[in-house]
Amino acid sequence: MSKVMLLTGTIMLSLFSFENAIAEESNLENSLNTKTSFYDWHYSKYEEPGFMDVKSNPLSFSIGMRDETNIRKENQSSDSSISYNLEASFGLVKYTGSGTHNHNYYKLLAEGYLPISGTFYGGLGYRYLFDNFGPGTTSTSAGTYDRASTYLYLPIGYNARQADGANIKFQYNYFISGQQTSYISQVPGYLTDLKNDQDSGYGFDISYTAPDGTWETYYRYWSIDDSDISSGVTVAGIIYGYEPKNETSEIGIRFNF
DSSP, X not given: OHHHHHHHHHHHHHHHHHHHHHHHHHHHHSSTTSEEEEEXXXXXXXXXXXXXXXXXXXXXXXXXXXXXXXXXXXXXXXOOOOEEEEEEXXXXXXXXXXXXXXXXXXXXXXXXXXXXXXXXXXXXXXXXXXXXXXXXXXXTOOEEOOEEEEEEEEEEEEEEEOTTSOEEEEEEEEXXXXXXXXXXXXXXXXXXXXXXXXXXXXXXXXXXXXXXXXEEEEEEEEEEOOOOOEEEEETTEEEEEOOOOEEEEEEEEEEEO
């Protein structure tokens, strides 16, 4: 009898330990410090100094998934698995410039990373933003038109792991190239759109992730210089235009689920 009880107790203890191990692994993989799906609320502002700005009205929303397990580990020497971050955003915004205009936008972002040394990492990033600005008019009857923006860049960063399990992430975004498409043909009298290439700028991200990985705060910034000059056609003849120097900033809070 005692042997049966001892065997039964051993089996139950093993099952309990196995369940705990599964639970711990599940918690580890559902964390913003490792691998998880997430959503966030953020405030964004796009500005062309001296021309116009576009601000969240009131907030924008993102949903995404990521696996940053490998670039947040302190010992990366034996594992070169790719880490990634994927996001889709949507927001209601208010334009202020030649009058005012309320509209919406959406943004897609994809970044892939490889560890370099310690908790340093590098990778490749792509950002696409569609500004659903037209066709229509502002409060002062100025014509509005849709705009699309693409960035290609190299994220280079460092994760500072804290003693309590929290993480502070610093990331510099080296700008490779961008293109701005202005769909001015949506405005009466304009026959073609403008496409302007951008080749100078930079960005950075800073974030703090809580020790349990359930939430984090972040700040994201871009500064892009004047684009090249391109031509378009109107009913009156040829026009020339460029995308002015601009800045974009986001600040928000993110939660895992």
